[in-house]
Amino acid sequence: MKHLIRLIISLSIVISFSVSAAELPDFKSLVKEASPAVVNISTVQKSQSSNPLHPFIGPNGEEIPEMFRHFFRIPDSRKDQRPRRKTPQSLGSGFIISSDGYLLTNHHVISGADKVIVRLADRRELEAEVVGSDERSDVALLKIEADDLPTVELGESKELEVGEWVLAIGSPFGFDHSVTAGIVSAKERALANETYVPFIQTDVAINPGNSGGPLFNLNGEVVGINSQIYTRSGGFMGLSFAIPxxxxxDVADQLKEDGFVTRGWLGVIIQEVNRDLAESFGLEKPAGALIAKVLPSSPAEDAGLQEGDVILKFEGSEVNLSSDLPHFVGRVKPGETARVEIVRSGKKKIIGVEIGLLPNQDEIALAQQQPVPGSDNPLNLDVAELDPERKKQWQVTSGVIVKSVKQGPGADAGLMAGDVITMLNGEKVTSVRSFNAISASLQGGKAVPMRIVRRGSPMFIPVKIPE
Structure with missing residues (x-):
């Protein structure tokens, strides 16, 4: 009897392992069919500067080691400061999308290159023409002179589901046609300084050299371009990001046809809605994109959007995080009208906005503010009139400047000397007198929104008067 029980248990374990093995995907056929269309990309570049590498710096001045770095090798100029010869360096991967020689890779792989060399699966090396490259999406379109080339099959990234198996082929550390697999961890991820790409997050092992290579689904279709990793060590940590x-x-088609990429533009500066701001604006939950500033002569201004509006939906798509909005707007062709659902003064409203063309981003030089005479108010702030010179410097039409912050509601809200208060509880602040009148009318125990401009950056903060 005991022998029979042991036999049954053994058979159960074998059957269990067999079922588990049967459920795992078989990538052999996929790799055989797709690998010939995956290429290695090298570039010939001018010698780098002999200055030491600058560290990655965070918003508060702290050094951030190797966070969201693109997958290319940067020579350490501290080791050798002699002039360097122009020699090919293996930088990344790519894949062929048409039999006549068009292929895709990352912008950062070929950026600044004097010459781009593509090594095919059959070991041929061909010089590539850069048809076009788009920094905002990190996509580059190349062309090599060859015929009857193997190509990948393109899929639809919007059909991907979280938990789905995916596979990457590339040249990590120069090892051609290395294959790694994993699953989709999340979709439409927004990364720092990458506002126009809703990234696919995976746990596929990606390392330097995989950049620009294809991400496949189980049908053998390309669903993304491997672009970035999150790492503290410089290697794979289970957080990889691919461009859908x-x-x-869409970028490649525009580069091929026009040589450049156009994107939709709304013309607002936005910020995240946290719990306190949601309460101050009367929202059910912290969601949406809060308009901190409407840029002059922008589509938003022409459509009547206002500072303090919270955008909840754009063309029917919910804006859960403020970082969602640039993705949605960028996909709309300039000249088309988009439906924008907002909350204004606690009431929902739909506004039609004719989307404009995204302009080049120019940095605005801002001067340091000097304190001016102050006055008292219920928020326990020392404020002063905003003179014409400061209005021009900070590009504001009205408001008051904070000279000093005493212990009280203003300090609790995080206000600082030098902040310019332009709006309080939905009302524009035009002078010290108007600010005092508005603040005196605030009800105790309730959070209200205050719009400020701090070192040129507009934002809303919640202010709560004690009961």
Whole structure:
């Protein structure tokens, strides 16, 4: 009897392992069919500067080691400061999308290159022409002179589901046609300084050299371009990010046809809605994109959007995080009208906005403010009139400047000397007198929104008067 029980248990374990093995995907056929269309990309570049590498610096001045770095090798100029010869350096990967020689890779792989060399699966090396490159999406379109080339099959990244198996082929550390697999961890991720790409997050092992290579689904279709990793060590940590192929092909088509990429533009500066701001604006939950500033002569201004509006939906898509909005706006062609659902003064409203063309971003030089005479108010702030010179410097039409912050509601809200208060509880602040009148009318125990401009950056903060 005991022998029979042991036999049954053994058979159960074998069957269990067999079922588990049967559920795992078989990538052999996929790799055989797709690998020939994956290429290695090298570049010939001018010698780098002999200055030491600058560290990655965070918003508060702290050094951030190797966070969200693109996958290319940067020579350490501290080791050798002699002039360097122009020699090919293996930088990344790419894949062929048409049999006549068009292929995709990352912008950062070929940026600044004097010459781009593509090594095919059959070991041929061909010089590539850069048809176009788009820094905002990190996509580059190349062309090599060859015929009857193997190509990848393109899929639809919007059909991807979280938990789905995916596979990457590339040249990590120069090892051609290395294959790694994993699953989709999340979709439409927004990364720092990458506002126009809704990244696919995976746990596929990606390392330097994989950049620009394809991400496949189990049908053998390319669903993304491997672009970035999150790492503290410089290697794989289970957080990899790929550009959706739908986005990449839209960029590639524009680069091929026009040589440049156009994107929609709304013309607002936005910020996240946290719990306190949601309460101050009367929202059910902290969601949406809060308009901190409407840029002059922008589509938003023409449509009547106002500072303090919270955008909840754009063309029917919910804006859960403020970082969602640039993705949605960028996909709309300039000249088209988009439906924008907002909350204004506690009431929902739909506004039609004719989307404009995204302009080049110019940095605005801002001067340091000097304190001016102050006055008292219920928020326990020392404020003063905003003179014409400061209005011009900070590009504001009205408001008061904070000279000093005493212990009280203003200090609790995080106000600082030098902040310019332009709006309080939905009302514009035009002078010290108007600010005092508005603040005196605030009800105790309730958070209200205050719009400020701090070192040129507009933002809303919640202010709560004690009961």
């Amino acid at each position: 192929i739908d986005v990449a092909m």
